[in-house]
Amino acid sequence: MLHGDETIQTPMGDIELQDNYFDNGASKRLYDEMDYQRASQAYIWSTPLVSVTTWRDNQGKAYGVKNDTDFVVLESLKEKRGIVTANLTTPYIFNFSNLKDGALQIDYPAGQTAGGVLDFWQRPVFDLGLTGPDQGKGASYIIVGPEDDPAKYRKDGVHVFQSATNNVFIGIRILDSDPAFYEKYTSEYKMGRVGSELKPCNFLRGKDVEWSATAPRGLDYWKNLSEIIQEEPVREIDKPWMAMLEPLGIAKGKEFAPDERLQQVLKKGAAMGELMTRNLQVNPRYAEVWWEGTNWYKSFDFDLPQETEIIQQIDPRATWFYEAVASTKGMVNPTPGAGQVYMTTKRDSNGDTLRADRTYKLHVPAKVPVGQFWSLTLYSENTRRAYDNGGTELRSANLDSRMKELKYNEDGSVDLFIGPDAPAGFETNHMKTVGDDGWFVYFRLYAPEQGFFDKSFKLTDFELVN
The missing domain is CATH 2.60.40.1610 (Domain of unknown function DUF1254)
Structure with a gap:
């Protein structure tokens, strides 16, 4: 009721009101919670900006x-x-x-x-x-x-x-x-x-160096955000977010130097923001599966400007820019014979999330509708980068229709396997998973043809191999 004398139960503990007021201890807890919530949401909003800044800086140093x-x-x-x-x-x-x-x-x-x-x-x-x-x-x-x-x-x-x-x-x-x-x-x-x-x-060319464009966790995430904000004008649409960042020590013309309290708030906010973003990535509540009865989603559920007449498409764009980078017309709006399609899944035919300690089979029908080729690429859920299974060749994390060594079925279809061990006789059709590093895939169609768009072509889910 927020009236008179009462005790209000909240997730951050009880707030005691006396004659409508609360004491300074409650005030501090409320500010801590307010800043934490704002940091969590600012993580989701800023994901594309911090991701590309990390990419620029780390690639530049490595090369x-x-x-x-x-x-x-x-x-x-x-x-x-x-x-x-x-x-x-x-x-x-x-x-x-x-x-x-x-x-x-x-x-x-x-x-x-x-x-x-x-x-x-x-x-x-x-x-x-x-x-x-x-x-x-x-x-x-x-x-x-x-x-x-x-x-x-x-x-x-x-x-x-x-x-x-x-x-x-x-x-x-x-x-x-x-x-x-x-x-x-x-x-x-x-x-x-x-x-x-x-x-x-x-x-x-030919550097062959190891590096990472995955956005950092903890305080380094906010440090990267603060630095790129200094380099750019503030768009009209982003002014409310700048207002929410300012009490967190991130503002135009201000050095990023959070005190101990803010450091703890920002660390918690980055962790929760990433958890929320990963939930959007694995369980996108704004999107429908592409093929009915499967767990396959077509990537990109936002418009090229990342906004409509009435909203900024914060959740859909965070999903993509958490697990991927870049957007072009050919990627977002492919047409028959032009552009690329990115299909992704994180679950098997039972609806369970894909695990590194189990082996799965994906059946790819014959005559995939592509003007160029198709590929299946394996990624780490932790880094969202190509899966590191100890392999040194591209095919250790990628299988595609241009590979002559793939073993095809008599009808022209092909069975591809992902897991710790390759089924006997299918070693060339296998990508290895290791430890507890969970994974997901992109099935790419280069120059997709009409059969993809009218859904006469369909991928079924990964099946667990006993």
């Missing part, structure tokens, strides 16, 4: 990135295992640049590539390659910062786009398997500040 025109090329298992839910089938080329120093121009080569430029909320600014304006034919692009004027750069034959953040990410996948194409593509790709001479970029 010795020094300039805006340095691109990191990831090809080996060790290199790709750094990225959250990386594909293990095609080379990656990544760059992080900052528009604070001026607009960037890209002269993009023609060819079979897919990718895009993203802002630091991991929203696409524009796609590159087959799903971009150039449609694989090559083009010139200019990227303008949030406080710049795009009109200054518009001219015939150039695509001009504005980013909502100073920091931008450029991600490219080479789809042409001919080694000669990589050399041609990288020699023709040019980038630089508008008004300066565009030159070929520096592609850092």
Whole structure:
């Protein structure tokens, strides 16, 4: 009732009211609870921002990135295992640049590539390659910062786009398997500040280093958030969140230096925020399974801007950016014959979560509707990165339709196995799990065809192998 003299029972203990007031001890407990709740929710809101910032910083350190025109090329298992839910089938080329120093121009080569430029909320600014304006034919692009004027750069034959953040990410996948194409593509790709001479970029290749883009836990999570907030303007939609962060010691123009009380609150908030986000990831209450009667979900249940006319899609985007990175038009809105589809599951045919100490079978029907190929990639639920089972080759955590060693059934279907041990005769169709590191998969369809969209093609659930 909050009236007169009474005792109010709460999850944080009893609050004693005398003549409507409570004492200073209760006041402190209420502030601690208020800050804890705000930190837990701020974790969910900030997940895409902290994830990509961690990626930028840790990749840069691991590969010795020094300039805006340095691109990191990831090809080996060790290199790709750094990225959250990386594909293990095609080379990656990544760059992080900052528009604070001026607009960037890209002269993009023609060819079979897919990718895009993203802002630091991991929203696409524009796609590159087959799903971009150039449609694989090559083009010139200019990227303008949030406080710049795009009109200054518009001219015939150039695509001009504005980013909502100073920091931008450029991600490219080479789809042409001919080694000669990589050399041609990288020699023709040019980038630089508008008004300066565009030159070929520096592609850092063959490093084969171990690194991690998984967002940190504890105080380091909030340290990363505070640092990236200093680099970016505050969007109108994010002002309420900035108000909730300020009492937690995270604000524009303020050094992150929490006292002992705030440190404990932030540690608890990060832990609870991650638990809540993982619950969204494993049990998404806003989404329906793609194939009725299964536990398979189509990833991406949010719009490209991460908002609608009435809401910011905080829970759906947190689900994706906790377990994955990046979003492009081709990833979010694939169409028959173009883009990519990401199917994921965390449960078997009994509805039980997938375990590392058990072996499972996935039956993949013949004639998967893809214009390019399909792949099944294994990930750790702890890190959300490619599963580390001691293997050194990409196939230790990835099986795909381009692999000649897969053993097929007479009807053209294929049975794939995940677990501690491979069933006899199916060693080439097996990926190993170890210890208590739980797992999940992405079943990717590259250039999905109509059979996926009309659901005439269907995957059944993983079945436990006795």
